[in-house]
Amino acid sequence: MIRIHLSRLLGENKEKIADLIRATGLSRNTVTGLYRETTARVDLDTLNTICKHYDCAIADILEYQRDEISQLSDKSKTMV
Numbered sequence: 001m002i003r004i005h006l007s008r009l010l011g012e013n014k015e016k017i018a019d020l021i022r023a024t025g026l027s028r029n030t031v032t033g034l035y036r037e038t039t040a041r042v043d044l045d046t047l048n049t050i051c052k053h054y055d056c057a058i059a060d061i062l063e064y065q066r067d068e069i070s071q072l073s074d075k076s077k078t079m080v
Contacts, residue, residue, distance in 0.1 A: 003037065009061065
């Protein structure tokens with residue numbers, strides 16, 4: 001599962017969604033989807049814009065976390 005840490009970045013920078021939209025020109029739907037982690041796709045230009053705004057790396061925005069089902073499956077393989 002991919003986690004999106006936009007809400008953390010906004011909080012650390014004491015910004016609201018509206019502030020990010022105004023500063024970057026991104027659409028409200030795009031920013032809200034990333035904030036709520038409900039988006040299915042992220043455009044590279046969007047990531048570039050957010051990274052430029054916060055002067056951060058992509059890894060500060062996106063994080064891969066293994067699904068619980070995958071973790072359980074891996075544990076059962078090691079027990080055999």
